[in-house]
Amino acid sequence: MAIYHLSVKTFSRSKGQSATAAVAYRAGAKVECEREGRTHDYTKKGGVLHSEIFLPDDAPDWAADRQQLWNKAEEAETRKNSTVAREFEVALPKELDEQQRIELVQDFAKQIVARHGCAVDAHLHDDDSRRTNQNHHAHIMLTTRKLEQDGFTNKTRELDQKQSGEVVYWREQWAKTANEHLRDNGIEKHIDHRSLKDQGLEREPTIKMGVNASALERKGIKTERGDHNRAVTAYNPDKLNQHLTTQYNQALEFHNKLNFIKRRLPEIKRDLAEKQPNLYQSLDDLGIPTAEPIEREHHELQRAEQTQSVSTGLDRPVTPECHSNERGRGLSPTGSIESHKLGQGHTEARRAEDKTITSTAPRNQVERPQKSLEPSEQLEAPTAQDNAVEANNEQNRADEMAQKRLKVQAFLAKCDEQAEKYHKHKLSQLRDKAQPLLAEINNLKDKKPLNPFKTKAWQEQLDNKIEQYDKIKSVHDDIKDKGVTAEDRQAVYTIAYKRNPKAYDSIHAMNKEVRTYDKEQAQHELEQRQAQLAEVREQREITKGIDKGGMER
Known part of the structure; x- marks a missing residue:
């Protein structure tokens, strides 16, 4: 992409400037200033490739003379602080040759004359022709008043008013005009008047080198501005x-x-x-967590969801019979994503208890005998009294499991509450840590040094503080988005175990009993459904046999 640049400047008497001096320098010519009574001679200046005056159709004949044109422009301004001239400085595409660049400037200058009715004096420069990377640009000087048949008349104030949008218009128009000339000359490149942000580009813009920095760079001395532009150019x-x-x-x-x-x-x-x-x-x-987490099996999680047990948040201890590796002792990752993980404790009694598997047969389980029993071996049918006793025992057991389930649920609810407080405490600590940094950042922004030699150190200090603040904010937002994690709950369980190991083990034992009971109930319901399905199939077979026999007769 070719380089885009268009800046608008004004020349004012309040700054000690004059239109005659400005145009003499840009044209590399000799101009006598009648108002000042002095001669501005820049005929020895190099790098001026082309100069040309553009006038409205009804302009007087004297306007074609550069010295008369700008002396009349000075004469038309009577105030001591008047703006006596205006300039559009544009960068010319290096992809065009010299004649093509002249034609581009001529086209643009004629558009300015047609829109504002002022006189235009354009000058093409190549100030850095000694360098490999030539600096092709043009200084397009405009009078601040319209030029008509009787001379200079009304001010072109629309170019001085930001709300008029004229400067924005000419920035865009320069890009359109340059792109048309590039396209007409078969060059597949273009310039864009929009900012890098509006173009969707992430790189920073280059900065103007200036006279002093450019002179040092030509001598091979690197400058801060030159380093900045080289870094921007090298950005990939x-x-x-x-x-x-x-x-x-x-x-x-x-x-x-x-x-x-x-x-x-x-x-x-x-x-x-x-x-x-x-x-x-x-x-x-040293304060390192010591509770031993318990890993919950995937199939147990599915089973618990199907039976809608309130104990889904608890874990079943892993026993040696379930796993043959080192995790058979009831250990699992601390950072497990499962919620509500309880540790087993550290006592030898606890581990000895885990090595024993308690198997409880499901109630009212229907089993098919492996062989037919002899008449002498037939069991007597249970009496009504036996059934009543069994039902009463089952009801008592269900009530006991309900009470234990409520205790486990209350323990988990309390742990969740503590985990939520722990989560909020971490966020509060990060906010307390970030608040002083934010105050320092705002203070630094308000105290930006006016001395350009101190700006670099100030910027580095500001960037360092902003980087520290962004790191803390990133951690804060990450913790906030994740909410209460498994690690937070595990920390709460660890504290609970350390405070009262016996109570913790008691809750763990209750949870184990509740899960075993829920498993028995699920197994019992499954067997009942299977028995019912078998009975229905048997009834269908009998009915089908009866219907078939009637049809044969």
Whole structure:
């Protein structure tokens, strides 16, 4: 893409400027100023490739003379602080040759004359012709008044009013005109008057070098402005995104490794507790969580959802009979995504209890005998009294399970409440940490130094504070979006176990009983449905046999 640049300048007597001096310098010519009584001679100036005056159709003949034109323009302004001239400075596409650039400036100058009725004096420059990267540009000087047959008349104030939109119009018009000339000359490039943000580009704009910085750069001395423009030019979003993606993947891999170590830490500590109790105590004194989480099986979760048990939030302890690896001792990752995970505790009595599997036969279970019983071996049918006793026992057991289920549910509700408080406490700590940084950032913004040599240090300090604030805000927003996590609940369970191991183990035992009872009930209901289906099939077979026999007769 070719470079776009259009800036609007004014020349005012209040700044000690004059139209005759400005045009003499840009034209590389000699102009005598009648108002000042002095001669401005810039005939030795180099880099002026072309100069040309453009006038309205009814302009007087004297306007074609540069010296008379600008002396008359000075004469038309009577105030000591008058604006005596205006200038459009534009960058010319280097893709065009010299004649094509002249034609582009001629086209644009004629449009200005037609729209505002003023006189235009255009000058094409190439100030840095000694460098490989030539600086093709044009200075288009405009009179501040309309030029008519009788001379200069009304001011072109529309160019001084921001609300008129004239400057914005000419910025866009320059881009359109330049793109037309590029296209007409078979060049597949274009310029865009819009800002980089409006174009959807992420890179920063380059800054103007200025006379002093340009002179130093030509001598091979690097300047801050030159370094900035070189960095902007070298910006490659695709390469940067690739680099950032690689760094992100490396950070993600490191994060996963840390999570793995965090999940295995309780298991390692348990081994240390058995083999090296002194070292275990040292780790415990550091405040590292020591509760042993329990991993819930996927099929148990599905079963609990089907039976709509309120104990879905609790975990079943893993026993050696269920797993043959090191997790058979009831250990699981600390960072498990399952909610409501309870630890088993650390006592030998607890582990000894987990090694025993209690198997309770489902009530009223219908079993098919492996072989026919002899008449002497037939069992007597249960009496009505036996059935009543059994029903009463079942009701008592159901009531007992309901009470235990409520206790477990109350414990989990309390843990959830504590986890919510812990989550809010973490957010509050981050906000307290970020508030002073935000105050420092606002204070720095209000105290931007006027000295340009101190701006760099000020900007670095501001960027450092903003970076610190953004990091804290990112962590805060991440924690807030995730809400109460499994890690938060695990921390609460750890504290609960440390405070009262016996009470914790009691709740755990209640949960185990409730889950076993729910499993028995589900199994019983399944067998009842199977028995009913078998009875219906048998009845259908009998009915089908009777119907078939009647048809044969």
